[in-house]
Amino acid sequence: MSAREWPRLSPFETGVKGRCPRCGQGHLFDGFLALAPRCEVCELDYSFADPADGPAFFVICFVCIPAVLFGIWLEVAYQVPYWVHLFTTLPVLLLTCIPPLRPLKGWLVASQYYYKAEEGRLAPADRPEVVGDAAPEAPGR
Template identity: 80%
Template sequence: MSQHRHWPPLSPMQVGLRGRCPRCGEGKLFNGFLTLRKSCDVCGLDYSFADPADGPAFFVICFACIPSVVFGIWIEVAYAAPYWVHLVTTLPVMLLTCIPPLRPLKGWLVASQYYYKAEEGRRVLREEG
């Protein structure tokens, strides 16, 4: 776990979507499905800088949930489908379009935070004198 080694910049898309460390590209980013590890098991990068907040959920809602809800509404309006039809069509479509993208999107957002050195905004006070 060398702290003095030079790490080449890695594409956030490349490492994030695979759930790999944004610094070395080898260590795992996740401990479980969506839980971030405390640090990289290969290079020792501390992941405490990472805070994707609701970013992954926002993207999934915009790009997956809305189309799957439209699909369910279309089935209802076009066919006046009973509830069991929605249970075997709309529910699986919603689950398959909403849950799988969460992990790669969270990985991409964390890797982007590292790559672009994104930090929480701070107020800068001028020194008088």
């Protein structure tokens, strides 16, 4: 593989489309949520990517809660039979919770590549490092 320069692509655009975060051409997924082992165009190895439960967390916080509140409102306001929930609340939950998982996972993987995210490491005790723009604490605090 050559030492080719790759353009800096937007993690949001490539991730939501399910494209390779480096070249923007290859596929990121090998199934609905399973990551492909590598890009078929630029051969980028996707083993660096670990979005863990991030997509599920965002879906639960921003989509699932309003969908559940819809079901609760329906029950409290109208006291509908269970079969009505089966045909209203269940489809609302499924249609609002499942489709966003793939774009969110793609966005998180592309963001990990874009920002060069790595697993955290501890600094040696003899060399403490200042993180970011943090100023040292004033004496007596």
